[in-house]
Amino acid sequence: MLQGNPLRIIEEKFWEEKSFMKRNPNAFLKEEYEELVKNSFDWKLRILETGSAPHSVVDGKEVVMLCSNNYLNLSNHPRLIKGAVNAAKKFGAGSGSVRAIAGTMALHMEVEKRLANFKGTESSLIYQTGFAANAGLIPQLAGKGDIIISDELNHGSIIDGVRLTKADRAVYKHCDMGDLERVLKDADTKKYNRILVITDGVFSMDGDITPMDKIVKIAKEYGAMTYVDDAHGEGVIGPDGRGIGAHFGIQGKIDVEMGTFSKAFGVVGGLIAGSQDLVNFALNKSRTWLLSGSHPPAVAGAQLAAIDVLETEPKHVKNLWDNTNYFKKELKNMGFDTGHSDTPITPVMVGESSKAKELSNGLYDEGVFALPIVFPMVARDKARIRTMMNAGLTRKDLDFALEKFEKLGKKLDII
């Protein structure tokens, strides 16, 4: 398409003629993109022609959706849609400002109050996205003379948040409490002002849960602050999906519980839950929060409805876990290695990257949408298909997907 673009042809001709000029300021855009394409590192966007539903149409084909984060299928829940529509009708399409100036609506405040209540914390704060929460808050929690101690497999947005600080950084082996304690002990002797221990709650590649109760206990001994990114645990683990604090029975004991409305909650937006002091500090200091517009009323209306649904309709979380347990059990019975997941993220281990890609392509052709996770996201011999369960899938859907897994698993010599 682009080759025939007359504007592009004129531009290229221009630069050819102006070869005497110092530099072509835009040449790198094309060069770097083409390099990505050459190495197959570019993102090929898959287009949904329906909503994100248990059955979606992706690139023109109807598929059983096994790779969305819409765990509870709340994005299609009538109460959330109604919440969004009503809020838009009442308060308009946009919020008009950043939160700090004139963009805080009563609706935003209500969501935060209800969220804190749901999480069992003193207070909460909504960010524009989960990334904005990590990138905005982490750099304020630690600076020069402080140290951030991080699980080696933490998510990229935490890593970016950590990079923005002048604090020292240390990593500990994945979920290894002995290693965490060794790092803490060393940090303790070095006389840092603040120590911040930061971790994912549910790790998105393997679906395992961090031992948050132990982390809180060890951190307390050393006077360290704890921060958990519960993006994949929010709405999924703990009673009624109240997240990792509730899962371990330590509500209010984690200093910062960070999460998102974009996954199980079915909407969009980042969140932190903790003490009032934390929220006061965060909203005055997080640059991402202070410098981007607040959520439109429709988003806040849907967030509020999502909390309503979680508090009053326990069947969604129950369905999610019933589906998860059935799917895992059947995969194991077929002889698949499903790793050591404790959550609705179920990896189907394949081994070689090329085989994982082949399996994913085969599944799509058969009407199942699940993406491969390959090296270097995971170790070279640990390539896999990552499946994410959805509460809206029926037993019939799961049997359909399982049958395809079995067929292709045998064909590719995985089982």
Place this chain on the structure above:
Amino acid sequence: MMITKIGLIVNPIAGMGGKVGLKGTDGVLKEAVKLGAKPIASSKAEETIKEYISKFSKNDKIQWFTCSGEMGYDELKNNGITNIEIVYSPSCKDTSSEDTKNACKKLLEKNIDMVLFCGGDGTARDVFQIIGNKIPLLGIPAGVKMHSGIFGVNTSATAKMLHEFVNHTLTVGDAEIMDLDEERYRRGEWNIKLFGIAKGIVEPTYVQVGKSCFESVSDDEIKDELTEHIVDEIEENKDFLFLFGSGGTIDYIAKKMNLDNTLLGIDGVYNKKLVGKDLNEEGILRLLEKYPKAKVILSPIGAQGFILGRGNLQLTPNVIKKIGLDNIIVISTPSKLLSTPVLRIDTGDKELDCMFVEKEYMMVVIGYRLSRVVKIQTNRF
């Protein structure tokens, strides 16, 4: 697919001293043969090639360059390989280190991508002397001593590394060539020196740049980060003398700081200026009198990941005790740490080794203000 040009050199007599207890084959071949030593290098090389052909070579395209007879051609031919160009033939049947060196000179003319050789530290030294650090080296372990950081752990690991190099899944990074005085070693004295820094084959370091998107970072970028870290460290400890240890990573940092340092020796730096070059124990102690507060920067050396006791014997127990264990800064690129996951220490002083054993773990700086804990292992316990 691109054709990779691999040069193969087998040192047929490597390893012969080992089985008969001679701790090396340099200069004692006749004695070894008398004691009943049998050649092993040739079969090790053949085993590696066999493993490579049967498991990995399916889509690889290699053009081989080698020497006649047992120095490479036989091992390739016996595995059914035909695209071989012979670049060198030894003049007599009993080959020597001169033959290895002459073969390397011929290989250099062929613009090869990598030298695969079979032998021990002695062979590595000979190959490195000619090839230098322009072309990566990969060693098939067959010698008596293999302290240099360019050997595969065993023949099958070497075969896999060859395949991964051909397929660009592994990259090129620093690897130390170690030098051991065999005469003194046979008398029971350790005297391993760092001989040079070659290019070896390493696992690349990856950073997450997008949600599920990673980019590999070159060793030099990581070393730039380590340089910034060390510069900060020096600025924050203005009244400290910094002793720069030996090895490629520390050499890179010193060069970036415009210091006229030594690659293989120990240098003293104060206030970002060189105050002592290629120091021996006496020189270091003299500096420590002038600057009583000091820190020493170390990096794992060689195949076993020694930070003390191999390649930096100038840092004697006396020196380390004066500086204090808390003033040791260990740095490493993450790729190096992957191949040597423990830090080894052999100071030759029981009391000092015990102090390290008590520590159990040390923090290792792996990026700008980024560190992790790594286990310490001493040879004596």
